[in-house]
Amino acid sequence: MVDGSRPVWIGTSWKMNKTLAEAAAFIDRLSAAPIPRSVQPFVLPAHTALAAARARLPRDSPVRLGAQNAHWAAEGAWTGEISMRMAADAGATMVELGHSERREHFNETDQTIARKVAAALDHDLVPLVCVGEPTEVRDRGDAESFVADQVTAALARAAPGSVGACLIAYEPIWAIGARGRPASEVEVAPVMSAIATAVAELTGGGRACALLYGGSVSVGNAAELLRSPHTDGLFVGRAAWDIEGFLALMRVGAAHVEVNCASQNNI
Template sequence: MLSGRAPARWIGTSFKMTKTRAEAVAFARTLREALGPDGVPGVRPFVLPPATALAEVAAALGPGSPVLAGAQNAHWEDAGPWTGEISVPQAADAGARIVEIGHSERRAHFGETDATVRLKVASALRHGLIPLVCCGEEAGVHARGDSAAHVLAQVAAALDGVEDATRVLIAYEPVWAIGERGREPHPGEIADVVAALRDAHGSRVGGILYGGSVTERNAAALLGVDGVDGLFVGRAAWRIEGFLALLATAASARVTAS
């Protein structure tokens, strides 16, 4: 159970639509062997494989693993005629302990809206999973200086009706910074939005993560932004060596901060 601001740094990755079952399981097994049963002190890792590999990745990590396995998406209904979807109970049955909700790619290509994000958050909480709520602004919004207002509106909609948000994680991922064509941000470019999220929700949610063009080189600086409780990483964490390096950076950053 999360309680207020997370005491540990969160470091996680979504494999998106990459990795076969064998590749995802090999990653999980190597991670389990590298971290052992106790993991990295002060760091909470999570991995979101494709749905085809979720159950096998969760099994490879093992029961009681310090690494959370999770789903990249889930429907808000528990069951029904929703061809091609998986429900939160089904994700949990496959071993998920966390579920990503509202990624900008889901919004742009699959019709995800603030309303469906809210429904999915409610479903995840109802079934005991950690909702990882993604938010972020397009380049035009950023250029106009409206980033904080845009992101706060997304998060307010996602948490509408949620009385206890201590299990919710917020992942701030500016759309202009994510993906192969994303632009690496300067820490100062994200500081105002993170500060706004911290002021509005920091005492209420389990943590505020940053994602978007995160690399081994800039991870420490991004973790150093006041209010950032962890990183949600893409390509830099898809190789086990990169993921382990990011975990080490987070552990070092936490020691330095304390």
């Protein structure tokens, strides 16, 4: 639940979608739209579109751009990869790491993700660390401990003082993708609380990461998901790939902040 002193994060990863022309059309519409001060929007294009998207954004745009992945090495013989330095040079200020698709299909481990988190921080990129449990873990009641362990492992190489610069996106595997089942706030809240506790233990109670939720998010359920006490924003898939959907989700985020601030002022 955003407390009014921090913006609500609304962002999307385009995954392996959008040509340069399609990316340009989205960014142009986004640049022309009013963006509420209470919302921090971000977009993660494919590597091919990152520099072009940066070039089309006004210099003073609040929209943040990120890469969907990058290697931990500064340079070298890593065919098909890009480095954190290259991502930053192309316009990224953040980088997505540890998505379940990367873990499943590209054999990424907690250890490689931790190396990438440390490399991102070394290059002043905000790591957006994805965590989430599969169905079988949820069914046996171990979601909180499973995800907390993922968070602890991913941040193992980060200095305690830099952990607060990270973003954590909770994306339960059973809720993401075309066949994902939308989660309720009741299902999300305990895991978000466990993530917050894990981060607090790593930082000694210092600056907390912003915690995002992702997984079958839509305009219809966004407000409910934002009511989860530890949720600072939403990491959205298909519902935000169309510019109208993205703008609608930003409006939901802004409305959530307004309602929350009003309730706090009445206390």
